[in-house]
Amino acid sequence: MASKEIRYKEQTFKLSYELVNPAQQRVLLILHGWGSNKEIMKQAFGHTMPDLKHIYLDLPGFGKSSNEMVLTTKDYAAIVRLFLEALGVETAIAMGHSFGGKVATLLDTPCLVLLSSAGIVTVKPWSVKVKIATFKLLKPLGMKKIRELFVAPDAQGMSHEMYETFKNVVDEDFEAEFAKSKSRALCFWGKEDTATPLYTGEKIAGLIADSVFYPLDGDHYFFLTHKDFIAEAITEHCKDID
Structure with missing residues (x-):
């Protein structure tokens, strides 16, 4: 585990992250959901996709990353971009669960992987x-x-x-942002998800021009039991994208 200090809007953020397969060139950034941290994402995907360099990041205010200002989703995306620049990497694939899916969408990476992403008002x-x-x-x-x-x-x-940040992002309508996405998107969803229901995933997949939708058994954390299938789909659909 490592950390990187980022300056954004005159604030310093100490961001905690971890690399897996650091010798690989193609980069996969993995972002957790609200109230979570990088550990659950590493638990799911840390032993998959060995041909990719994985970056597991604690978003500001979660896990071991600091935050002392009120943020929006766009602020989170800007901070993540500065973090990636500080690491000197270009990201081929951005994966995000729930709230992390909205942040990943704003990064405009060639390939986008959404795991029960937030962003549709229910x-x-x-x-x-x-x-x-x-x-x-x-x-x-x-x-x-x-x-x-x-x-x-x-x-x-x-x-x-963080409470004010939560209020900023909890009921955010992200339809326009999904519609603007130029990424090749893989949308994976839990059929029994009640936090971001299945129909919201279908809507997001319909908004993103180049997308594939995968409904899978399970709840909001369905990806923990479908990690191998998700990894195989990413390898297949994103292999020719840099």
Whole structure:
């Protein structure tokens, strides 16, 4: 494991990363989802695709990477670009799970791999709408317990900066960004995914001109049991792309 310091908007980010197959030339960047870190991605793919140099990165504010400012998805992509420049590498393939899929999309790599990517706004159940309305009504009272009761589990225990970042990205409509993508995209989805439902994957695949869609058994972390199939598909579809 290594770290790299990046300066962005007058802030210093210490980014933790790990290389697998460092002697290889073609680069595969792998980004985790919200609330996760590089370790789960390495657990899945660290022993696959030996012909590629893998870069596993903790995004700012997660794992062992620092963050002391409020960010947007575009900020995350800009920071990742600076990180790659600092390493002196050009990325042939960017893979992203959930929130990491949105960041990977913005990198405009020749090949894009989306694992149950976020970015399509879903219709909220009535119960969730009631909780949101109640939270907004009680928020001016300044009651700390309100946040504990109503904030999503993904946002609890966060610093102020990461909580505000979460609010920036959680319900972000990314349809236009997917539609603008020029990457060859492989879209893998869990059929039982409730965080980013299957229909959102079908929509994303329809928005990206050059895309293939793979519905697979499993939930939001389906890729842990389908890593070999995913690796084989990447090898087949991205082998002629640099």
